[in-house]
Amino acid sequence: MARHPGGASPLPASAKPPPSSWVIAVLLAWLAMLGPFAIDTYIPAFSAIGKALDATPEQMQQTLSAYLLSFAFMSLFHGALSDRFGRRIVVLCGLVLFTLASIGCALAPTVGWLIVCRALQGFSAGVGIVIARAVTCDLFSPIQAQKIISQITIFFGIAPVIAPIIGGVFSDYLSWQAIFWFMAAMGALLWVSIWRLLPESLPISARQPLDIGNLLSGYSKLLRDRRFLLLAVVYGIPFNGAFLYILSAPVFLGQILHLAPRQFFWLFAFNTVGLIAGLWLSGRMAGRAKHSRQVMMGFWIMLATSLLNLILNLMLIPRMAWALWPIALFSLGWALTAPVVTLLALGLHPERRGMASSLQSVVGLIFKGLVAGLIAPAVMHSAIGLALTSFAFMAAGLACWVLVRKWWPEIGVSGVA
Secondary structure (H helix, E strand, O other), X not given: OEEOOOOOOEEOOOOOOOOOHHHHHHHHHHHHOHHHHHHHOOHHHHHHHHHHOOOOHHHHHHHHHHHHHHHHHHHHHHHHHHHHHOHHHHHHXXXXXXXXXXXXXXOOXXXXXXXXXXXXXXXXXXXXXXXXXXXXXXXXXHHHHHHHXXXXXHHHHHHHHHHXXXXXXXXXXXXXHXXXXXXXXXXXXXXXXXXXXXXXXXXXXXXXXXXXXXXHHHHHHHHOOHHHHHHHHHHHOOOHHHHHHHHOHHHHHHHHOOOOHHHOHHHHHHHHHHHHHHHHHHHHHOEOOOHHHHHHHHHHHHHHHHHHXXXXXXXXXXXXXXHOHHHXXXXXXXXXXXXXXXXXXXHOOXXXXXXXXXXXXXXXXXXXXXXXXXXHHHHOOOHHHHXXXXXXXXXXXXXXXXXXXXXXXXXXXXXXX
């Protein structure tokens, strides 16, 4: 019998030998970038698109809302579909829809057409991160999976930084339509690569029926599992301690720190460096530290940084010289925990790993939506309010992790080779 790259499950002796783990890691990272790219690449062309399609700013905002709402809704079902039909076919179908929707966006004659095609992009783009995590846990041992999830999350974090740059170049030197042709080419190339290189990771014998009763039963099982819900919160809430500052960037940077628009780059640069450093460190620690120790190390970093950030904002007038690096350190702490918490959450119900990945994504999206729509607008005008709210997000995540360890001390004891 041949084995998958991580030795997690056997392949039939007649099966084509799978590609190396780094090839699969690159494919999955590329797949995970699909969602952020579809969000951020076209933002620099908002005004150009609005002028070309005679669209108001409110209508242009609807093109983004349509994408985000459909992305969040369909994220509930990508994993369940992959649990039923297999990972490959769901990814391939999703990429076909994404490519066609991107072409539709490029050819849009009206803003209404664009809104519909953006919604179709949202329905399909969420397949990336949901299936990438499930495939990683299917194919690889826990230690290898932690390393690969770290690599995937690095690309997921880098995408929002480089996507607007690419979109700006296309918009300035070609046209706004070129942005969507680029997305279509990206979807098509990824489809070919997945078709040729990504093995099916879910055996037929492990697949779940897709009927309403089974679907409701599966989600009910996950939602009634306090371990899973707490771990989903541990993953989803602390992230907003740094995300809050990103959402508040125009006010925080422009009105509180008094930076010029050309200096806004520094917040995103600091945050990205923190994320990459934490994820790289998480990958390095795979197999060398217990999962519980690594998660607590991340929370210690977030706790110390949050307290220092709060004290500095209470005592000093906010200045760029010290106000940005605590955000980077906070992101480092969260990134250190994220791959481990994902592994722990998806490992609770391996028979429904795709569904668990979907639900974890939806929990994170719900928190992000609440922060973007309610919390950030309420606190963004106060440096102390931002620091207090960031601390509260960290504290909520830490409290949930403490409860997990208290009630189920066996969770997190693995991780050492």
